[in-house]
Amino acid sequence: GANLGMFSIAARIAFKNANIHAYEPNPNNIPVLGQHGKEFNFKIYEEALGFEAGRGELIYTTVNDTSARISNTDKGLTILTDLDTVINRFENRKIDLLKLDCEGAEFEILKNSNALKHVRFITMEYHLPAKGSEAILEDLISTLNRLKFKVIHHDRRNVCLGIIVAKNES
Secondary structure, three states, X not given: OOOOOHHHHHHHHHOOOOOOEEEOOOOOOHHHHHHHXXXXXXXXXXXXXXXXXXXXXXXXXXXXXXXXXXXXXXXXOEEEEEHHHHHHOOOOOOEEEEEEOOOOOHHHHOOOHHHHOOEEEEXXXXXXXXXXXXXXXXXXXXXXXXXXXXXXXXXXXXXXXXXXXXXXXX
């Protein structure tokens, strides 16, 4: 999610003419994000990115942080948007940089291999369970490799959390 839009602001400063879309499902963040979108000229979507379009429930947690996660219940009020829809919102159907910070949903999003062909770079914050994290991380990197993405940077903050930057080699 875009949260308050700091990454989008940094992207606008670095890339003056970029077409920037910010997705954020948490309604508590929308007033500030919306203001930042107006000031720095980027488009806001009050939606969560997921594997498929639909609806979900936004579940807030403050146990480890102040994040919110989506539960795919089909009964929630939160709009879920798939990657195909996101790509089709760009006139040229290309994304230079896809930034994923979706509190664990990155594995679901990576299942859309056809849409990912339209993405040049991915940067993602990943979230792993404490138990079995090594095998799951290996699976994540293998998935990126299978999708023709080469990991060019990996910063592991702890056993459960890290950042990966990958380049599409196809």
